[in-house]
Amino acid sequence: MGFSMTGRKIDTEGCQGVRFKNVTPEVFSCMKKKLQDYGIEVQSGNSGMLEGNGIVAHFSWDGEANLVIEIKERSLNTYCGQVSGKLKAFWRECQGL
Template sequence: MGGCDSVTYHNVTQNVFDCLKKKLEHAGVKVPAGNEGEIEGYGVKGHFKWDGATNLTITITSKPLILPCGTIMGKLNDTVHDCGGAT
């Protein structure tokens, strides 16, 4: 089980951040309260940190070997964009 490179999203306002957390939770990913913490779901673990203004960094720290980083990051990118953020 390895991780993936960190990705930083921009234009992540409070509304975008709240939307993202709700969508992840609705999809079965455990997301703690606050601006920083560990996320987990479907065998994928990661860390997120939002600066409280516009930048959100997510690092996937471990994942199943058969699940490519590109698939995980693609889903995250789609969700962030759906909520109004940008890469």
Template sequence: MCGCDPVTFHNVNQSVFDCIKKKLSDAGTPVPPGNSGCLTGLGVTADFSWDGTSNLMIHVIEKPWIVSSETVIEKISDFVYSCGGTKQ
């Protein structure tokens, strides 16, 4: 297993952060309480850290070797974008 480069998302306020956490949990990836921690699901392990106002950093530290980093980040981005966060 190998990881990916960290990705930072912006425009992540409290409601966007709560939405992301709920959608991930509903998809089988439980998110621990708080603004930072480690989440694991579907063979992927990632650290996350939200600054409490706008920026969410996600660092995928393990993933199946057969799945590209781009694919993992794309799937995570889908959750963030569907809740109103952006990458810029």
């Protein structure tokens, strides 16, 4: 089934690639700050790992407009929709800068 009793689920479906458009450098740095304020460590640079608050994800930004965040691991009580919803909320907030 893909579920384990360790309290974490390795994702094979559902969490693949949350995509964001219109991510300017300002929006990107705003999103990184919001993630850090939320308790998620973000590696510096345009791509790398996000980790914290029960999730492990990889992010990749093209330096101009397109950001993709792929959730690799999450705690069992965290749903993909919750994570992508939170990311999208940060994106919308940052769009309004």
